[in-house]
Amino acid sequence: MPNAFWCIVEDDRNGSPKKVMAEVIGEAARLAPGRVEAVWLTDKASEAGLKQLGEWGASRVLLLENAAFAPYRSEVWTAAAADLAARESPAAILAPVTSRQREFVARLAARLGVGLAADSVRFAMEGDKLVATRPVYAGKLLSKVTWAKSPWVATLRPNVFRPAEAQPGKTAAVERPSLSAPGAQMKFVERREEVSTGLPELTEAETVISGGRGMKGPENYVILEELGRVIGAAVGASRAAVDAGWRPHRFQIGQTGRTISPKLYLGFGVSGAIQHLAGMRTSKVIVAVNKDPEAPIFKIADFGIVADLFEVVPELTKEFKKLLEK
């Protein structure tokens, strides 16, 4: 349908959309009621996954199912999505911020010759134009941007937008547009899985625990992981801890690491340098525990305890356990 708001589906590589799609679809529905369509490039979509997109509020799913779409390659996805966009003339193309969507929609915007607003945290229709708001300069300022023409292409920061509530029984019309399988220059060699911590992924987690220089060494992160298991939180680290070699880079929160926006952030022994704040400042509730009452993180914390984290963490784990067992 022309003028639709496309939501590019991020999936779990096993045929199901990730839950961040409820946020993208929810926001699209607020901006363009009745014009929300999901566009899914995948090697295999599950029936349950298609049903889920309908329940979240997509009125139509454009399913591009082809073995060539996995693993993701920007050149292949771009060619297919651009062909489809030429046929469908969407008003907007929205995707969640993930490693691949950041690249894909940027490349797609170049192919379509339109602007891109990455990592947006707010949208508004002003007249007949979309205006996006996005953090810039290490999150110190917000930039409002708009497009010269549509489709308006944007990525959405996870955990910021209110997710659509699933409406059981609501279904989307699933269409499988015929597209020739695009050729690829890149050849897939292998995937190397990370050693699983058993904890949620940093950018997706609703609760994130972060350990900074105050952790004193890599061996002490076990106490944060134990707390993480109790409350279902991801465990990240500050740049100081990563640069000291205590944690791999993929756990870094901040300007040169992951940007997170959880419902609850708990920082232990984190000073709150600007580059760290850049990656977590849009968290909803911020808790800081630090021995130093002057630590800058207390300036943005909702709750602070000035104490030794090695006393606080075990106590907190115990109290949360009690609470959650109730």
Next chain:
Amino acid sequence: MKILVTIKQVPDTATQVKIAADGKSIDTAGITWIVSPYDEFAVEEALRIKEKRGQGEVVAVSLGPDRVKEALRSCLAMGCDRAIHLNDAAWSAADTLATAKALAAVVKQEAPQLVLCGRQAIDDDMGAVTAQLAELLGWPCAYWIMEETIDTDGKAVRAARQVEGGLEVFDLPLPAVLAAQKGLNEPRYPTLKGIMGAKKKEIRDVKAADLGIAAEPSQLSVVGLEALPPRPPGRIIQGDVPTAVKELVRALREDAKAI
């Protein structure tokens, strides 16, 4: 092998930024400028490829006003052979696509086998130019790379990109575009000899007309900059550790409803 590295000059993270009188840009008075950290990973990787192969040329390219020369000079001090400065008022409001178009025109002139970029610039955090450059060139592209190896005959590169949950490894025929992620390498500091030598290296000024690019309005434009909405004042929970922790858990549950 000729390698082109794209870099951007950005305000140092710790620098205070203030909104300028136009309400759309920042007041540049008193700002300390640096090469965006991800771009330093790209420069370092290019230098390592050249050193490993024992031959080649590394060309640093940047778009921006006169001050950008300083950033290019520091790349030359690290070891880049020469630099190209896209310096034209026509690009003063360039969005990622306009920037990518200018860079693509330079790439066509220079014909490198590899383009290395940083994952994103830490001022506007768009992270788009690399992908858009690859698209305009029709080249394959790997984002957020953590390692790369170029085959001995210089025909292909094997790159491992960081994705949620692991690394994905691909073979890309050259020419190709790669975006550097933190963890790819540890950038070197310029030596005194490097700094002295950089003064003699060429920084070529290029205007839009030199690239045959007609001025066109940006597809994405800034309507305005805003200060962050203030966070409500926080609360330091007093008392000994067991008491403070009990109160914190209660407050998170009952007041903030965060757990």
